[in-house]
Amino acid sequence: MIERLEREWSVACVWHNPNIQPAEEHERRLESMRTVAERTGTSLAVLPYDVDRWPELCARLLEEPEGGARCEVCFRMRLEATAQWAVAEGIETIATTLSISPHKDVERINAIGHDVAARHGLLFLAGDFKQRGGFQRSVELSREWGLYRQNYCGCLQSMR
Ligand code: SF4
Numbered sequence: 001m002i003e004r005l006e007r008e009w010s011v012a013c014v015w016h017n018p019n020i021q022p023a024e025e026h027e028r029r030l031e032s033m034r035t036v037a038e039r040t041g042t043s044l045a046v047l048p049y050d051v052d053r054w055p056e057l058c059a060r061l062l063e064e065p066e067g068g069a070r071c072e073v074c075f076r077m078r079l080e081a082t083a084q085w086a087v088a089e090g091i092e093t094i095a096t097t098l099s100i101s102p103h104k105d106v107e108r109i110n111a112i113g114h115d116v117a118a119r120h121g122l123l124f125l126a127g128d129f130k131q132r133g134g135f136q137r138s139v140e141l142s143r144e145w146g147l148y149r150q151n152y153c154g155c156l157q158s159m160r
Pocket of ligand 1: 019020066067070071074153154157158
């Protein structure tokens with residue numbers, strides 16, 4: 001995504017994934033993100049790993065299937081934190097890596113992104129970043145840079 005966006009934008013990254021459990025898994029993925037930032041020369045802000053936040057928001061949605069209402073809340077939680085960070089940094093446009101995944105509903109992600117951004121006076125760069133070879137390129141670079149590739153989405157429900 002950074003590679004593609006850098007053709008037209010100045011890119012800064014922010015990491016906020018308190019949905020990822022357990023903590024060792026979160027750390028492992030964050031390490032890979034640090035490698036990406038280093039390799040691409042991109043700044044990376046890491047927001048606190050607020051482990052209580054996700055259960056607070058999703059407590060009544062634990063039985064939901066992956067891709068259902070729980071994920072909608074989870075997308076919103078992360079985009080909300082991104083928007084707050086962007087406002088504080090004086091950044092006017094936000095985007096998300098979520099659409100790189102072939103398992104995610106891109107229309108829902110983009111709708112939430114537009115909604116969250118608008119409420120913070122920002123623009124949301126909607127896109128389907130797995131398209132036009134985006135997903136294949138992410139796999140290729142992961143191999144080249146030795147990045148960890150997760151085999152579940154993030155929460156314990158998705159792990160099970
Ligand atoms: S499956 Fe993924 S997107 Fe859905 S709630 Fe769990 S971590 Fe969030």
